[in-house]
Amino acid sequence: MKIFITGAKGQLGKEIIRQIEDRYPTYEVVATDIDNLDITCSDQVFDAILSAKPNVVINCAAYTNVDRCETNEYKAFSINGIGVQNLSAASFKVGAKLVQVSTDYVFDGTANHPYRETDSLNPINVYGASKKLGEDMARTLNPRHFIVRTAWLYGDGANFVKTMIRLGREKGKVKVVDDQVGSPTSTLLLARCILDLIHTDSYGVYHGTCQGSCSWYEFAKEIFKLADMDVEVTPTTTEEFGSPARRPAYSVLDNFMLKLIGLDSFVHWREGLEEYFEGGFIQQ
Numbered sequence: 033m034k035i036f037i038t039g040a041k042g043q044l045g046k047e048i049i050r051q052i053e054d055r056y057p058t059y060e061v062v063a064t065d066i067d068n069l070d071i072t073c074s075d076q077v078f079d080a081i082l083s084a085k086p087n088v089v090i091n092c093a094a095y096t097n098v099d100r101c102e103t104n105e106y107k108a109f110s111i112n113g114i115g116v117q118n119l120s121a122a123s124f125k126v127g128a129k130l131v132q133v134s135t136d137y138v139f140d141g142t143a144n145h146p147y148r149e150t151d152s153l154n155p156i157n158v159y160g161a162s163k164k165l166g167e168d169m170a171r172t173l174n175p176r177h178f179i180v181r182t183a184w185l186y187g188d189g190a191n192f193v194k195t196m197i198r199l200g201r202e203k204g205k206v207k208v209v210d211d212q213v214g215s216p217t218s219t220l221l222l223a224r225c226i227l228d229l230i231h232t233d234s235y236g237v238y239h240g241t242c243q244g245s246c247s248w249y250e251f252a253k254e255i256f257k258l259a260d261m262d263v264e265v266t267p268t269t270t271e272e273f274g275s276p277a278r279r280p281a282y283s284v285l286d287n288f289m290l291k292l293i294g295l296d297s298f299v300h301w302r303e304g305l306e307e308y309f310e311g312g313f314i315q316q
């Protein structure tokens with residue numbers, strides 16, 4: 033099996049490569065990132081995929097800075113939309129399966145129940161709209177697609193957990209939004225899920241997040257508890273915090289389709305966070 037990975041230096045890309053080496057040591061991995069393959073460049077994408085002829089393309093590349101997407105709309109739609117168009121068309125041409133990772137931010141956050149895969153999309157910020165375009169491209173251009181929506185992701189890279197630890201160390205107190213609810217999800221669990229999915233022909237859209245839900249404030253409290261840090265955590269509102277991008281108030285996802293095919297291996301978010309701390313991702 034040959035697996036072609038884009039965004040290989042990002043949080044999820046690194047974890048997928050680590051798990052392939054661990055679980056499937058005979059597999060061949062072609063690891064690419066912006067420095068050797070810009071997914072927005074159609075010629076580069078076609079040359080690379082047509083010469084590698086992979087069995088699976090896993091797209092971990094994305095423009096993930098939600099606030100910066102608001103002022104860099106063109107860049108967001110290029111990377112998160114056109115980049116996926118290129119990868120979808122090229123993977124289709126070589127008969128490869130495609131994994132496109134998407135987000136809870138394709139929903140507007142007004143539901144009163146965890147979102148299922150079939151619920152209507154209505155992104156409320158540029159990032160979400162650009163990721164929706166990526167989903168449309170994957171769905172339209174390569175029928176052998178797995179669109180996996182995840183949320184509040186943390187792994188080996190810049191993320192909320194590391195930001196909290198840094199701010200806690202620097203200031204001893206933090207203010208954290210308490211009126212946005214979601215499901216923090218570790219790259220360890222998401223990578224495990226994606227590597228299970230690619231061994232099936234069960235194409236379609238999946239939700240892949242940890243069980244349970246919390247606000248960013250509750251998430252921060254748990255982070256400091258596990259880090260054994262005495263940090264004053266004060267709840268605040270989205271309005272008071274005042275980020276450039278609007279965010280869904282409630283973006284909990286139900287892993288309904290994974291449950292149906294018997295591949296929902298996600299644990300509760302608190303357990304996922306414990307596993308992350310045990311993995312040594314946080315420098316003491």
Ligand SMILES: NC(=O)c1ccc[n+]([C@@H]2O[C@H](COP(=O)([O-])OP(=O)(O)OC[C@H]3O[C@@H](n4cnc5c(N)ncnc54)[C@H](OP(=O)(O)O)[C@@H]3O)[C@@H](O)[C@H]2O)c1
Binds near residue numbers: 136183
């Ligand atoms: N992080 C979250 O909270 C979250 C939540 C829901 C869904 N997701 C989705 O999960 C996936 C993985 O996220 P992540 O947190 O692992 O992302 P990440 O750490 O930001 O990694 C993305 C990687 O893509 C690279 N990249 C950017 N533009 C590129 C281009 N034009 N061509 C090739 N590579 C490019 C980035 O390089 P540079 O760093 O040099 O730009 C980076 O190495 C993404 O699809 C994201 O939308 C993330």
